[in-house]
Amino acid sequence: MATYQELSKFLADVDRRAFKYAMFAVQDEDTALDIVQDAMLKLAEKYSDKPLAELPLLFQRILQNQIRDYFRRQKVRSMWTTLLSAFTSKDDDQDERDPLEVLEAESSSMAFAAPEEQLNRERVLAVVEEGLHRLPARQREAFLLRYWEEMDVSQTAQAMGCSEGSVKTHCSRATHAMADWLRSKGVEL
Numbered sequence: 054m055a056t057y058q059e060l061s062k063f064l065a066d067v068d069r070r071a072f073k074y075a076m077f078a079v080q081d082e083d084t085a086l087d088i089v090q091d092a093m094l095k096l097a098e099k100y101s102d103k104p105l106a107e108l109p110l111l112f113q114r115i116l117q118n119q120i121r122d123y124f125r126r127q128k129v130r131s132m133w134t135t136l137l138s139a140f141t142s143k144d145d146d147q148d149e150r151d152p153l154e155v156l157e158a159e160s161s162s163m164a165f166a167a168p169e170e171q172l173n174r175e176r177v178l179a180v181v182e183e184g185l186h187r188l189p190a191r192q193r194e195a196f197l198l199r200y201w202e203e204m205d206v207s208q209t210a211q212a213m214g215c216s217e218g219s220v221k222t223h224c225s226r227a228t229h230a231m232a233d234w235l236r237s238k239g240v241e242l
Contacts, residue, residue, distance in 0.1 A: 055105040063108050064093050071116055074197055077185055078120045088123055092116040113198065113212040177240055184234035188227050195223035196231070 055063070071092065075085035092115045100111050185193055191213075198209045199220070209224075210217045235241075 054102050055108060057101075059105050060097060060101055060108070063105065063112075064097070067109070067112060068093075070201065071112070074116065074201075075120060077182075077193060077197065078190070079123060080186075084123065088119045089116065092119045095119075109202075109204075110208055110212055113202065113204075117194070117212065180235060180238045180240055181231075184231050184238075187234065188230060192223045192227035192230070195220050196227035199224050 068089070071089045072085055075088045076082065079085050079088065092112065095115050096108065096112050100108070100115075103111060185196070188196065194213060195209060198204050198212055199206070204212065206217045206220050209220045213220065
């Protein structure tokens with residue numbers, strides 16, 4: 054059973070990465086923040102009695118389910134919005150969103166870097182983020198869980214609800230796509 058301090062530390066440690074993960078999925082900062090907060094609340098309310106070792110997988114599953122729930126709700130809202138939009142005039146102001154909004158990278162380690170080094174890191178990070186956005190959803194999910202969250206294949210398969218072979222396939226395809234993308238943008242790592 055995780056103590057209150059252990060649960061708080063776990064949530065503080067996973068906060069930024071979970072937010073980035075949700076941002077990649079939903080492409081909206083406010084929605085991503087809501088999803089992460091809901092996932093953290095659900096973990097604290099329903100699973101605080103679980104051992105600390107089980108929390109990472111539980112949290113990933115809860116976060117993914119929150120993201121799926123968001124898309125399900127959006128699908129229903131979209132259907133109703135489409136149906137009801139037939140009754141509005143074309144002169145009404147539409148809420149416009151910029152789909153290309155990108156989350157700024159903040160890193161305390163970059164605060165003391167030389168300006169040129171900091172600029173290069175920011176450029177590479179922007180290219181990597183753009184490449185991640187271009188990946189299909191399941192490939193992006195597998196890639197982020199394996200290489201960003203540092204889960205092994207079985208943990209990733211469990212979190213994604215698929216076989217280990219599917220995880221390996223998604224990761225391989227995502228890795229090759231990201232390598233091609235980075236090469237095409239002149240990034241050598």
